[in-house]
Amino acid sequence: MINKNIDFLYLQISDKIGRQIRQQTLKTGKKLPSVRALSQEQGISLSTAFKAYSQLEMEGLIEARPKSGYYVRYSPAKSFTQDPKKTQTTNTEVVTAEDMIARVYHNIAEEGVLKLSIAAPGLSLLPQAKLNKSMVEAIRQSSSSCIHYEDVQGNHNLRKHLASQAFSWGGSISPDDIVTTNGCMEALAFCLRAVTKPGDLIAIESPTYFGIFGLIQSLNLNIVEIPGGPLEGLDLGHLKKVIQAQPIKACLFVPTFSNPLGYCLSNEKKQELVNLLANHDIPLIEDDIYGEMYFGKTRPRTCKSYDKKGLVMLCSSISKSLAPGYRVGWCIPGKFIKQIIQLKFSNSLSSVTITQAAIGHFFETGRYDLHMRKLRKELHTQCLRYIQSIVEYFPPDIKISQPCGGYVLWIELPKSVDAFELFQQAIKQQISIAPGQIFSINGNYTHFIRISFGLPYNSDINKSLKALGGLIYKLTK
Amino acid sequence: MINKNIDFLYLQISDKIGRQIRQQTLKTGKKLPSVRALSQEQGISLSTAFKAYSQLEMEGLIEARPKSGYYVRYSPAKSFTQDPKKTQTTNTEVVTAEDMIARVYHNIAEEGVLKLSIAAPGLSLLPQAKLNKSMVEAIRQSSSSCIHYEDVQGNHNLRKHLASQAFSWGGSISPDDIVTTNGCMEALAFCLRAVTKPGDLIAIESPTYFGIFGLIQSLNLNIVEIPGGPLEGLDLGHLKKVIQAQPIKACLFVPTFSNPLGYCLSNEKKQELVNLLANHDIPLIEDDIYGEMYFGKTRPRTCKSYDKKGLVMLCSSISKSLAPGYRVGWCIPGKFIKQIIQLKFSNSLSSVTITQAAIGHFFETGRYDLHMRKLRKELHTQCLRYIQSIVEYFPPDIKISQPCGGYVLWIELPKSVDAFELFQQAIKQQISIAPGQIFSINGNYTHFIRISFGLPYNSDINKSLKALGGLIYKLTK
Structure with missing residues (x-):
């Protein structure tokens, strides 16, 4: 039950120095103490001091000049680069x-x-009237009018249809691979909690949807930002370097129509990403909430579809396509499914019965495909x-x-x-x-x-x- | 972001010894090493060693004999006491x-x-047909048929009625004091997360509803069990001693119709409990899920009704009275309300719109009071x-x-x-x-x-x- 986080001392140190740099208490161009001097000053090991500087270097706040030492690089007053x-x-x-x-x-x-x-x-743009019909039908078809506790793992009919839908993104899964949640945010929260402990380091993309920061902070996790661009997407080379240098415990990315950049990672890059993380046994939490909103002819594949080791945890919901207020989300957490069910059971018992049943019915009638087109x-x-x-x-x-x-x-x-x-x-x-x-x-x-x-x-x-x-x-x- | 839990080293030590006692690797009657010897053996401070033995003593696993030392007391083979x-x-x-x-x-x-x-x-026993009517009415009255995101804090009409209901348990609160949740479990989870960090020590009653253990474990918290009895209820004297000896960060009790003991703590004891915890600035998470199911003439008061410092966080739901599957719960978290709203926003965004609206409508029609009688x-x-x-x-x-x-x-x-x-x-x-x-x-x-x-x-x-x-x-x- 006790977490020893001494490995992350360097993040505390780099945070502190980083703050001083951003506030310009440490001015741009200033030479920083040597690794040895920092280690003595702060009472930390040489390797921790080195890691702290590496972290600051990665954040672009300092630079190492050969045979000279570390210097403050950040300059709020200078002009911006295009990148x-x-x-x-x-x-x-x-x-x-x-x-x-x-x-x-x-x-x-x-x-x-x-x-x-x-x-x-x-x-x-949302199918209100048809959802209402499904709602009424779901009540009618349930012997308890849907007032009973739903199964912890989620409504079976809904899971059955989600499993069929997986075919379109290259997946081959069964209803038993899915756990429903209160929207996609709860899915992300459970996935993060299943594979990390407080103090762990998580890689996310920069820029990233701000809700992710709040979630990660509420779980006392630390963040490494991996740069991305609106055209090329997530920088896999950078990610590789980070993984080699730091103890990344999980990655949380939006590979299909990332928010806010909007790109869709190519199939090749998705496969490369999955393989890279598999080699290091790092779980990938794949936020696929926008995956169904494609403008092209076919649904982009997911990273999950390349997952061989059960390390990819796909999260999604119907909040962007059907009804945000229904809070019907789910995850397909691979080999972590038991932990997810346990977390759901102990933290919210089960999800709302009626909205899951209604969406299950909505899929069943074929209304979903028509609406999405x-x-x-x-x-x-x-x-x-x-x-x-x-x-x-x-x-x-x-x-x-x-x-x-x-x-x-x-x-x-x-x-x-x-x-x-x-x-x-x-x-x-x-x-x-x-x-x-x-x-x-x-x-x-x-x-x-x-x-x-x-x-x-x-x-x-x-x-x-x-x-x-x-x-x-x-x-x- | 980094949690230093060295204060809880003694729990690790007492856990380890406790396990050996229960497995009878350490036999009943066996003399244990002195505090000094334990400290040297384990490489811990004298005070940590002392705390570890105090913990085991409190758990009834060892006893201190004056001028002699500590002995294993636990005996699985002996007959049980009545208590x-x-x-x-x-x-x-x-x-x-x-x-x-x-x-x-x-x-x-x-x-x-x-x-x-x-x-x-x-x-x-539940009012299915009338809930269905409220469900349909809620859809009708909403311009979006309740498919929109609900306010993070929860449906206002529902909170208004919950605030009125509070009068019956001695409370005087406004809708703004309430945050709705996905059932009572999510309310308990958010309350625990708002006032603790991993490794913290939480006092609960023994025996306690098993769901609480799962929740507390999933948050990496440690437990101290405070004895209770079916007649007298929670042992406040024992709780007082524990608080003086150990760094309790929160208490989670079911003071009204405890589960499984079934007692209702008297008003005097509720007040005493609230005062005791207020003196030590310890938050009380009051699980009031059974409070409305009283057999007497009037609704028992809650601990919350004696709360002057905003330290009592009342949690409840309609899962035991109206519709478990609606997952309509709430908390009244006193001075921690901002943290709760933040946690809800970052971990599940908002609760289901339609079920909150339906229960709000159900209250409005006066059906709730009739049904509960x-x-x-x-x-x-x-x-x-x-x-x-x-x-x-x-x-x-x-x-x-x-x-x-x-x-x-x-x-x-x-x-x-x-x-x-x-x-x-x-x-x-x-x-x-x-x-x-x-x-x-x-x-x-x-x-x-x-x-x-x-x-x-x-x-x-x-x-x-x-x-x-x-x-x-x-x-x-």
């Missing part, structure tokens, strides 16, 4: 990412605000319309991701625009966007924003994007 | 409590088995009928708890009867009971069983209790 993974914060107002998330999503339910900050479909087509069109307007109204030197699925656009603004400042200006005009800063623990991406194209394109959207463009012009110095 | 809190295991077959729980509850959904092992109402009356009658049959069919020297609420009877059998053996014999006759062993982490209560009176009394129940009595007679040596 999103190397940008750093210029935000002089001290607003943490957490504060920003709270401010962006606090009054999200408020009427009148145009929510371009939510990576989800507009309600009008329509939804994908609409999303694709919306995506193109949004891009068209953004190109028209935003300054010419911006860059926009070209997702082939999902719900979001990742936009690089002129370097002088502070995205959080833009958010604050926009919300005054009842437009909510997601500033880039909330997608990294290091306050990176200060001149990036994420815009969701989940709401059907109409004149209001057009007007808002135009207004947003105007604000960006104003903020461009 | 349940001092009984110890005689089970020679090595079956862990976890194995037993799995065996008792594995096929619980199986048809044909009479489930006297489940502390819940028979489905026929009927349910309480029926449960009281069932309780008395079950006791009557047990007295008739079981051996005369058994003892039965006399609960004034809840769902369960705690029965002390003749000392020679092994409760797990009884379970195994009974399940062959399609009768499922809960053996005493699963209610303690130390394998205590080997000749106790818990029987639920949630199923309406009828000839099947009568026949089964008779058969159970026959088995007990057979097993009595």
Whole structure:
């Protein structure tokens, strides 16, 4: 029951130094103490001191100069590079990412605000009436009107249909391989808890959906960010180096229509990723929540489909495709299934009976496939319309991701625009966007924003994007 | 992020010695090394060695003889005392409590088995038809048919009615003090996570509902068991001593109709408990899931009603009164409300929209009070009928708890009867009971069983209790 985390002392040290660098208590260009001096100063071993510096080097905060030592490299005042993974914060107002998330999503339910900050479909795109029918039918078909406790592992009919659906992403699984959860977030939480203990190091992509940070922090885990780009996706070479240098206990990635970058990792890269992690026996938690929202002809394969050792834990839900409020999610946790069932049993006993039964019925009627074909087509069109307007109204030197699925656009603004400042200006005009800063623990991406194209394109959207463009012009110095 | 748990080294040591005592590698009567010798042997400080022995003493496994030293006291072969809190295991077959729980509850959904092992109402006692009406009405009244994400804190109408209900248990709270959860288990899980970190020590009652052990283990917390009795309830004097001796970080008790003991702590004792913990700034997680199932004239007050410092975190649900499968639970976490909302947001985002809305509607129509009056009356009658049959069919020297609420009877059998053996014999006759062993982490209560009176009394129940009595007679040596 007792966790010995002395291996992670170096992270404490690197955190401390990193903070001093970001606050510029340690100025750019300053020479840092030698590894030996640091070890003596802090009362730590040489290898811990070395690891702390390696960590800071990896974060781009210091650099090693041959035969000279370590120097502070980070410079908040300098211009940004084109590469999103190397940008750093210029935000002089001290607003943490957490504060920003709270401010962006606090009054999200408020009427009148145009929510371009939510990576989800507009309600009008969802099959309300048909879901209601399935709900009523599920009650009718149940001898207890669905008031009984559901099986811990989840509604069997639902699992049966999810197992059939797996065929489309290259999977061959049975209902017994699946555990249902309260949405995808609970699936991710159980998977992380099944394969880590507090203090462990988890690799995630940068930028990453901010909800992942909150989850990982609540589990007292530590994060290593692996850079990704909107075109090439996750940097596997970098991941390889990190795995060799540090005791990564699990990876959590969104390989298909990553949020916010929007890319879909190629089949080759997915296979390579699975093999790399299998060689090191590292579990991969594959967040596949956007996998069904593809614009191409076929459903992209999942990493899970390449999994031979049972190390890939696929997590998903119907929150982005059918009904967010039903909280019907699931995981396919490979060889960790017993731990997941145990965690679910001891932490929430079982999931809601009626919504699982209703979604099971919805699949059964064939309504799911019909609905999804329509939804994908609409999303694709919306995506193109949004891009068209953004190109028209935003300054010419911006860059926009070209997702082939999902719900979001990742936009690089002129370097002088502070995205959080833009958010604050926009919300005054009842437009909510997601500033880039909330997608990294290091306050990176200060001149990036994420815009969701989940709401059907109409004149209001057009007007808002135009207004947003105007604000960006104003903020461009 | 890093947890230093060296303070709990003594628990590791006491665990190790305790195991040797229970396995009788260290025989009863054997003199143990002195505190100084133990400290040298294990490479630990004198105070850690002393704490380890104090822990073992508290567990009743060793005794200190003045001017002589510490001796093994535990004796599996000796006869039991009348006091349940001092009984110890005689089970020679090595079956862990976890194995037993799995065996008792594995096929619980199986048809044909009479489930006297489940502390819940028979489905026929629940208001199915009226809940269906509320479900349909909730869909109708929602502009999105309840497919939208619910507010993280929970459905406002539901929280409004829960706040009104609080009046009956002496509470004065507002909807903003409440956070809804996926049943009571998730509420308990979030409360524990909000006020502890892995390695912390939690006080619970012995015997305690086995689900609590699983939860606490999954959070890597350590347990101290505080004895309780079916009449007097939780031993506050013992709790006081434990708090003075050990760094208890939270208490988790079921003060109203405890499970399995069935007692209701008096108002005076509830107040005393709250004050005691307030003096030491220790949060009390009050599991009030059975609070509404009282047989007397008025709803017992809760510990929460005496809470002045915001340290009491009340947890409950409608799983025992309306619909287990709806998973509508909540907590009223006092000053920890921000942490709870944050944990809920980061670990499951939000709870199911439709079931919360339906229960909100059910309260609104006044159906809840009508239903509960009927349910309480029926449960009281069932309780008395079950006791009557047990007295008739079981051996005369058994003892039965006399609960004034809840769902369960705690029965002390003749000392020679092994409760797990009884379970195994009974399940062959399609009768499922809960053996005493699963209610303690130390394998205590080997000749106790818990029987639920949630199923309406009828000839099947009568026949089964008779058969159970026959088995007990057979097993009595």
